[in-house]
Amino acid sequence: MTQENIKLDIDFVRSQFPAFKDPLSKDWSFFENAGGSYVPRNVIDKLTKFMTSTKVQPYAEYPMSKIAGNNMDKATKYFSQMINAQENEILVGGSTSINLYVLSNALKFIIKPGDEIIVTNQDHEANISPWRRLRDRGAKIIEWKFDKNSHELEISELKKLINNKTKILAVTHCSNIIGSINNLKEICEIAHKFNTLVIGDGVSFAPHGFPDVKELGVDFYTFSLYKTYGPHLALLYGKEEILKKLPNQNHEFLNGKYPYTINPGGPNHEELASLIGIYDYFENLYLHHFNDKDSSILEKIKKINKLISDHEEIIANPILDYLNKSKHFNLIGKSKIINKDRAPTISFTSNKMSSRELSDILVKNNIATRNDNFYAWRCLQSLGIDTIDGVVRISIVHYNSKNDVDKLIDVLKKIN
Numbered sequence: 406m407t408q409e410n411i412k413l414d415i416d417f418v419r420s421q422f423p424a425f426k427d428p429l430s431k432d433w434s435f436f437e438n439a440g441g442s443y444v445p446r447n448v449i450d451k452l453t454k455f456m457t458s459t460k461v462q463p464y465a466e467y468p469m470s471k472i473a474g475n476n477m478d479k480a481t482k483y484f485s486q487m488i489n490a491q492e493n494e495i496l497v498g499g500s501t502s503i504n505l506y507v508l509s510n511a512l513k514f515i516i517k518p519g520d521e522i523i524v525t526n527q528d529h530e531a532n533i534s535p536w537r538r539l540r541d542r543g544a545k546i547i548e549w550k551f552d553k554n555s556h557e558l559e560i561s562e563l564k565k566l567i568n569n570k571t572k573i574l575a576v577t578h579c580s581n582i583i584g585s586i587n588n589l590k591e592i593c594e595i596a597h598k599f600n601t602l603v604i605g606d607g608v609s610f611a612p613h614g615f616p617d618v619k620e621l622g623v624d625f626y627t628f629s630l631y632k633t634y635g636p637h638l639a640l641l642y643g644k645e646e647i648l649k650k651l652p653n654q655n656h657e658f659l660n661g662k663y664p665y666t667i668n669p670g671g672p673n674h675e676e677l678a679s680l681i682g683i684y685d686y687f688e689n690l691y692l693h694h695f696n697d698k699d700s701s702i703l704e705k706i707k708k709i710n711k712l713i714s715d716h717e718e719i720i721a722n723p724i725l726d727y728l729n730k731s732k733h734f735n736l737i738g739k740s741k742i743i744n745k746d747r748a749p750t751i752s753f754t755s756n757k758m759s760s761r762e763l764s765d766i767l768v769k770n771n772i773a774t775r776n777d778n779f780y781a782w783r784c785l786q787s788l789g790i791d792t793i794d795g796v797v798r799i800s801i802v803h804y805n806s807k808n809d810v811d812k813l814i815d816v817l818k819k820i821n
């Protein structure tokens with residue numbers, strides 16, 4: 406069978422997530438995935454096992470400690486292979502916001518008065534504020550604004566803004582409101598002609614397929630592991646040749662021991678070890694759908710990514726189509742996913758009621774969603790939307806089913 410003929414087995418997928426059987430959550434259609442996703446049982450099992458038998462200080466020679474340390478290293482190794490990075494290019498921190506703050510603190514030393522930094526108005530604030538604050542170092546902050554009609558960040562606009570003074574370009578791989586996927590590879594190619602470092606925010610991208618950071622060519626890339634089916638942690642990738650030049654922000658005796666030099670302190674041990682459960686889940690997903698066991702971890706991830714995005718496209722397009730044609734609702738962003746040019750993160754407002762009222766109706770109908778600005782308040786401001794009431798956001802991942810979508814569209818039709 407060619408990959409084209411293989412479809413995601415949604416019943417198998419859902420059977421891996423205990424939340425779909427839990428009395429509290431089983432009757433809900435869960436559409437808040439861009440806020441944080443459910444976890445497969447593999448992650449829960451790894452966390453429980455760590456806490457039960459290896460919850461000691463890792464890396465000593467007695468077995469409980471040795472196994473704890475081994476599992477923490479194993480998690481880093483798997484994740485590096487899943488995103489095509491080296492093990493010494495990965496850091497796991499508390500959240501993407503923390504990772505980007507810590508990174509900006511390390512990178513501030515490359516900024517001289519008069520240097521320029523490009524930020525966008527499409528990003529989540531986590532990838533804006535830390536870079537804007539570098540104006541205290543004398544940096545000039547330039548905003549790459551999305552197009553008022555298409556809501557996309559146009560490359561032609563970037564070309565007008567970037568120049569030899571641009572030291573940093575902070576840009577999202579995928580907007581958590583508009584859903585648009587930015588061509589990070591092309592953006593990096595342009596930026597590198599000016600020796601500009603690119604900081605990619607992959608938080609809204611990675612839940613729909615892990616990135617290949619080398620193929621993207623990005624200098625730094627971060628995503629939240631609690632949105633990619635894991636515990637509340639976030640991964641930061643940085644190119645080795647840049648990481649090794651950054652100042653030590655950790656204990657002084659760790660000088661030169663990158664990547665540990667970036668974070669002041671170590672990771673959350675039990676949660677780091679439980680990331681093996683995400684790897685195990687994706688491995689099981691692969692073995693359930695494909696026969697070729699000998700492929701590399703990266704090859705397996707790429708095949709799973711395709712299965713996932715095909716499934717997401719099939720189930721998300723009817724919602725996009727419904728919202729786009731409705732006179733009652735205002736859809737933000739592209740009205741159709743074609744070849745993964747948009748994430749199934751769907752934001753909209755109503756002409757007849759506030760986003761809060763709309764969200765309340767959906768929640769009463771067992772549709773887990775909310776209204777908010779989702780910390781992309783500059784994006785909402787530029788869209789002319791009240792940043793308190795915000796938008797209603799329906800965010801889909803691969804474990805959402807056609808039933809979830811049918812239920813949502815039925816409720817929207819009743820409101821209409």
Ligand SMILES: Cc1ncc(COP(=O)(O)O)c(C=O)c1O
Pocket residue numbers: 439440499500501502503528529531532577579580581606608609629638639779
């Ligand atoms: C696109 C995007 N970037 C960054 C963040 C911040 O992530 P964290 O909660 O891990 O700080 C979020 C969180 O929702 C997000 O959606």
